[in-house]
Amino acid sequence: MSQPGRHGGGSVEPEEFEDLDEALAAERTLLAWSRTGLAFMGLGGAVIRVAPVPGVAILVLGAAIWLLGRMDTRRMEVSPRERPRAARLRVISYGTVLVAGLAFVVALFVPGRTLP
Amino acid sequence: MDRPTGPEPDRADYAADPLPAEAEPDARFTFANERTFLAWIRTAIALIVAGLAITQLLPPFAFTGGRRVVGLPLIALGAVLAFVSFRQWEANQHALRTGQPLPRSLLPRILAVAIALLAVIAIVFVLVSHEPGP
Numbered sequence: 001m002s003q004p005g006r007h008g009g010g011s012v013e014p015e016e017f018e019d020l021d022e023a024l025a026a027e028r029t030l031l032a033w034s035r036t037g038l039a040f041m042g043l044g045g046a047v048i049r050v051a052p053v054p055g056v057a058i059l060v061l062g063a064a065i066w067l068l069g070r071m072d073t074r075r076m077e078v079s080p081r082e083r084p085r086a087a088r089l090r091v092i093s094y095g096t097v098l099v100a101g102l103a104f105v106v107a108l109f110v111p112g113r114t115l116p
Numbered sequence: 117m118d119r120p121t122g123p124e125p126d127r128a129d130y131a132a133d134p135l136p137a138e139a140e141p142d143a144r145f146t147f148a149n150e151r152t153f154l155a156w157i158r159t160a161i162a163l164i165v166a167g168l169a170i171t172q173l174l175p176p177f178a179f180t181g182g183r184r185v186v187g188l189p190l191i192a193l194g195a196v197l198a199f200v201s202f203r204q205w206e207a208n209q210h211a212l213r214t215g216q217p218l219p220r221s222l223l224p225r226i227l228a229v230a231i232a233l234l235a236v237i238a239i240v241f242v243l244v245s246h247e248p249g250p
Contacts, residue, residue: 025147032151039161046165050172085146089153089205096160096198103164103191107171112183114176 033069036092037062043099050110054102061095068092141212149208156201156223160194167191178245186238193230197223 040062048055068088167190171183200223207219 022143025144029147029151029154032154036154036158036161039158043161043165046168085150086206086209089150089202092157093153093198093202096157096164097195100160100164100191100195100198103168103194104188107167107184107187107191110172112172112174112176 030069034066037066037069040065040099047106051106058099061099065092137215138213139215141209145212146209149205149212152208153201153205156197156204159227160197160201163190163194163197167194177241182241182245186234186241189230189234193227197227200226
């Protein structure tokens with residue numbers, strides 16, 4: 001991000017504080033998406049050593065989340081479009097449930113580390 | 117952006133306007149709701165990672181299945197959080213649109229109780245499995 005929202009780092013007129021707050025809210029949300037994507041990628045990187053295919057799938061999911069976050073957070077400042085965001089969040093929610101299911105199967109059936 | 121905080125409108129108002137009017141919520145509220153959802157998702161991922169690490173990487177307890185007793189509920193809890201947090205997001209967004217008070221979330225209580233319970237179980241397991249020193 002080269003510029004914080006619509007305000008390019010210069011001084012801000014007092015009457016624009018509300019706009020600035022909105023731009024900062026968009027920025028924080030963008031960062032939250034990045035963190036979430038990174039969390040998935042971290043999990044994917046760990047899983048890849050035990051189960052390569054699901055690991056890669058989780059990595060891809062993480063990258064997708066990262067990209068989804070960047071897609072229209074900027075435009076959201078002007079007009080937050082709720083419906084497409086809802087679909088996106090639903091995908092993430094169900095995707096996480098799927099990942100949990102996968103993890104459950106691994107935890108149940110893959111033998112863990114034993115004492116040396 | 118002001119949410120109504122005064123007393124509820126009386127019945128006559130409801131009769132005149134049976135459905136709560138919908139309005140596009142302030143973008144900042146929409147963003148905040150979205151961040152809250154994402155934070156819950158990260159919490160879910162952290163629980164899944166913890167569950168996997170406990171079952172796969174931790175040295176076993178003195179009895180079989182001990183790691184799974186602690187790890188599997190953590191993973192299941194992650195699934196519950198991922199599912200419920202989206203419903204919560206929807207409910208919050210609806211409340212924002214219609215100017216209703218935000219619904220209470222059960223998630224923090226579920227999370228706190230479950231983690232406390234699992235912590236107690238884990239402590240018992242560790243104590244039972246403890247090998248006395250030489």
